[in-house]
Amino acid sequence: MMDDFWWITTGLKVLFVLIVLLQVTPIMVWVERRGSALIQNRLGPNRVGPLGLIQSLADALKFIFKEDRVPGHAYKFYYFLAPLISLIPAFMTFAVVPFASSIMIDGREVVFQAAEMNVGLLYIFAIASLGVYGIIMAGWASNNKYALFGSLRSTAQMISYELSMGLSIVGILMVFSSVELGEIARGQGEILFQLGPFAIQKWGVFIQPVGFFIFLTSVFAETNRLPFDLPEGESEIVAGYHLEYGSMKMALFFMAEYVNMFTGAAVVSTLFFGGWQMLPGMPLILDSLGFTGMTHEWTRVLFEHLSFGMKVAFFMWLFVWVRWTLPRFRYDQLMDIGWKFMLPLSLVNIFVTGMMIYWGVL
C-alpha cells in the first residue's frame, strides 16, 4: 500500500489542499472588502493591481514587516502558542473532504481526498472543536479583560452550537449510512426522482432541508462569523480574543477564521449539495466534448473540481453576504436560538428521519 506511488499521489494531494487553503485567505479578504464595499455603495480597494486583487498581498507584506509587539502583561508562552493552536486545526480539518471522485492511474485508483479515513466526519468534528483552545488560550494569555470576555463567549458559543451541529447531520448519516465524506458524496449521485428530462439528484438538501439550515447556522456560529461574531463584538469588547495581538500573529487568527470558513463551506457542500457531483448541465457538456479514454477521465475530474469549487465559492460568498446584511445577535438571543430552538429541532429532525427510513420513504 505505502509504496512510491502512494507517497507521490498523497504528497501531491496534500500539496494541492495546502496551496488552496493558503490562497483562501488573501482571496477572501479581497472578496470581503470589495463585497462589503459594493453592498454599502462604496467601491472598496481598487488601486493595487487589477480590480485591487494585489491588495491582499500588500496587506500580507505589511503584516510581515510590522513590529511584532508583545504586551508586557501577557503570558509569553501561551501568547505565542495561541495563534498556532487555532491555525493548525483549521488546516487539518480539510484533509478528509473529497474534492473530486476517483481516477484510475496505472490500474490503481486515486481518490481526490487528502486522507481517506473511515471516521471522516467525526474527524472533522474532533479537530474543529480543538480550534476553540486557540481562542481561549489567546484570551487568557493576553491577560486582558476584554480578550478574556471574548474567549469566554466564544467557548460558550462553540460548545452550544457544536451540539446542534453534530445532531443536525445525524439525519444525513442515517440516510447514507456512512460517516466517510467520499461515501456520502458518492451516495448523493443517485437519482432521487425523475422529473421529465431533469433528474433530481439525491442531494442532502432535498432529503434533509431542516438539517441543512441547522447545520449552516451552526457553521456560522462555529466560525465566529456574523451574525454570531460575539467573540469579536467590536462595540462591546473592542476586538475580543485577538485584542492584544498584532502583526503576523493577528494575521494567523485571520487566516484560521477564513480557513475554517472554507472548510465549513466545503463540508456544507459535501454533505448537502452533492460535493463533487457535477452541477446540473455539466454532464451534458462533458458528453458533448466527445473525449475518450484518459482525456475523458481527466476532463471529468476537472469538471468535478470545478463543480465543487463553485459550490464552495457560493457558500464562501454567502458568508460574506450574510455578514454585511445581518446585524449581530444579542448574546441571550444567540443562546436561545442554540439551545431552545436548534437543539430540539435537530432532535425532532433525527426522529422524523428515522421514522421515514423505517417506513422506507428515504
Add this chain to the structure above:
Amino acid sequence: MQIQRKTDLIQKFYLREILTGLFITLKNLFFGKKVTIQYPEQRRQYSNRFRGLHYIKAVNGVENCTACMLCPTVCPANCIHIEAGERDDKEKYPVRFEIDILRCCFCGMCEEACPKDAIKLSNIGEMTQAQRVVYDKQMLMEQRGSKL
C-alpha cells in the same frame, strides 16, 4: 423595559426576513449608485466660500498689499508677519509677508479686514507638508487657487 413588538410566526423563524435582507443587499451590490469619489482623479466640489490656502492678489505683477498691518492685527492666531518697506515712488509695500500656515485657523478674518482686497483665501484644501512651512510672499503671490 420590555417592548412588545408584533411579530407573526414566520418572522420568528427569521428565515424569510433574512432572505429579504439578503436580496436588499444584493440589489445594492449590483444596482446601488456608488458614492465613492476616486480622490486624486476626482475631487469633491467645494463651495466658492470655502476658506483654504491664502494668496495675495496682484495686479500687473505688483501686489495689492500696502502693508497696512490690519491683517496681522486682526489675526487671532498671530500667524501673519509683515515687514513694511517703501518703494521708489514712496508707496508703502510689504518687504516680507509670511504666513505660518501651521498656526493659521482659517477663520478668514484677514480677508475680511483687508481694505485693498490683497489677502484672499483660495479653494485649496490640501496643504500637507513633510515639515513645518512658512509661506513667503513669493509663494503667496504665485499660487492663486481656483479663484482669480
